[in-house]
Amino acid sequence: MSSSVLDKVMTILHAFEVDDHDLTLAELVRRTGLHKATAHRLCGEMVQAHLLDRTPGGYRLSGGLFELGMRASVERGLLEIAMPFLQDLYERTRETVHLGVLDGHEVMYVAKIGGHRQASAPSRTGGRMPLHCTGIGKALLAHTDPETRREVLSAPLVRRTPRTIIAPGLLSQQLDAARESGVTFEYEESAPGIACVAAPILDVGDNSLIAAISATGPVHRYRPEQHVAAVRAAAGGIAATLHRRRALQH
Template sequence: MTSAADLDTVLGKAVTILRAFRADDQTLPLAEIVRRTGLHKATAHRLAQDLAANRLLDRVEGGYRLSSGLFELGMRASLERSLLEMAMPFLQDLYERTHETVHLGVRDGHDVVYVAKIGGHRQAKAPSRTGGRMPLHCTAIGKVLLAHADPALRAEVLSAPLVRRTPHTVVAPGLLRRQLERVKEEGVAFEHEESALGLVCVAAPVFGAEDEPVAAVSVTGPVGRFRPETQVAAVRAAATGLSSTIARRDRLR
């Protein structure tokens, strides 16, 4: 869970506007930005104009949208950029094997942030997008990262309210705890329509040089056509290959 920005500073207010955009938002009217941030309308308008002038927002018909300038800054983040460069061959190979939607995700607080998403024309519509985020407890990537995370983090997530995104989302802490124990034993996590109806998923962890979970790889497909249990070996192979590449890079440093 990301920390709140300081609304007593101009920078904090600007960051609050940027964070008002959610994963499924395309355009936000100024009135909605004001509602989500709690800023005065005149302040929100002035800062949105400044953000647009600096290519962090685009002024479009109906309001504002996040600008490509943010993507450029994000791609300069050293960890995610180097991780993505190493992961891409494995993600592309996994897509060629499955022809379903492939994700690479990392943990940020209590959320998964999607670093990459690969999919073709036949993929089912998924709520995920590159740079977007979802709660850990309702995604296969999130569960596999949570299962291998520090016990204190698991306790923190399990003690917090678990948001129900669909009727299938696991929101009982005891049941989720048992699922995480099984994930750690089996090395993969499954999601069955827990983040979005009609989608199922399998994910495997990517480990760093110190055997800490640094990311996870997943394959997602539609109920009825995709059977995630048949792709366990392929997902594990991609995650293991990426883990080995990370370890080899770290040994050469």
Template sequence: MAPDSEQPAAGPDRGTVLGKVLTVLQAFRPDDDELSLAELGRRTGLAKGTLHRVAADLVAARLLDRDSGGYRLGGQLFELGMRASVERGLLEVAIPFMQDLYERTHETVHLGIREGGEVVYVGKIGGHRAAVAPSRVGGRMPLHCTAIGKALLAFAERDVLAGVVAAGLERKTPRTIVAPGLLRNELRRVAQAGVAFEHEESALGLVCVAAPIRDADELAVAAISVTGPVTRFRPEQHATAVRAAADGVTATLARRRHLVADR
């Protein structure tokens, strides 16, 4: 037996909860299908009671699956990996279009996706003139008060909007839309025009225009936007450019899907 199978490899700090979790997950090798609790203990060096608690938490989080024979890596890990892959591919395609929008406007350009009732920002381009926006890559904002969020909601399945309304529409500024009926009317306009606007609804002093990036079913997988200060930026003047950028990303992603399908 190889020496590295006798002792756990150097890795995460097992004195922390995260370190214990990573130690268990990294105990699985590429050719492993299933590991018993005893084998996990041998590979990780964790005490049996500790290992049992960590494994139980991982099963509850779907990061591990358990059956009578032992443990295997769970479906949630696959889903997370696929999402990371999709986001990398999306960003790779979107960046040239985002750069073009920045050159046209010299304002902040965002790329966002939906996660639950929030926008998650996965890309951002801004220069020295860029307005101070309450956003960062990896940051989140409610869907209902951002232009990107409205674009995502207007081209989402119906139950998504129902869930957002049921959770309550948080007021971020005096201009935030918090009445469900007004939000629905706004989203109908977005669906008809293919572009969404925000006028100081997530932060005072900022205005924004966004458009959806859609899949083969015309549902939004992401949205792209330009944000600027109300003192100088007129989002309506850039609606056509933002919509064209989003459509360009949509078309490029569709071509990639077709190429993969034809292989």
């Protein structure tokens, strides 16, 4: 497959947005700017490759993409080890629990566990959010390399709510405090009505950043300060188990 064809395939895949169930060929043509005949031919080939499914309304993303995504070695191995700890944390807090990794200047959510009364957080598995306004993002940002931290703090910090911290100096103070305490907090900074406590998962050997976890709940009843120990313990348990697993493999 030539790079130009690959570019067109990626353009079609990225035309699908989070809330789309399926898209007509006409809508795909409109969003991608591809010629109708080209889009039709590529969509047919993508159906055969299990990248798209054909539906009565047009096309939708195929389960084959999910299967490929689950083969991503870092996230898959991390998820296998982390899931029991995430489930324990959910049982302790009965609030929405997240596992996220640093991807560029964003947090990518690898897992999300929530019960019937879960907070209406804007996160979703496989989704992304800015680092500066989420508890889990700030946990990652506090422990990432200095260059990434500088890049994020020097770029415009988007205000998502009235409580989003957009002053680099104030955010930097929070990140320094987080390195000392081992946890970060969010109070209605990514979305109104939610609060969060998060902790990084750090490599036991060199203290490098692996991922972060959080527990999120609605501000009218959830007090994140009460769950600091549980979140920190879960993060430490994941880190220790990862370290043991790697030691056995060498």
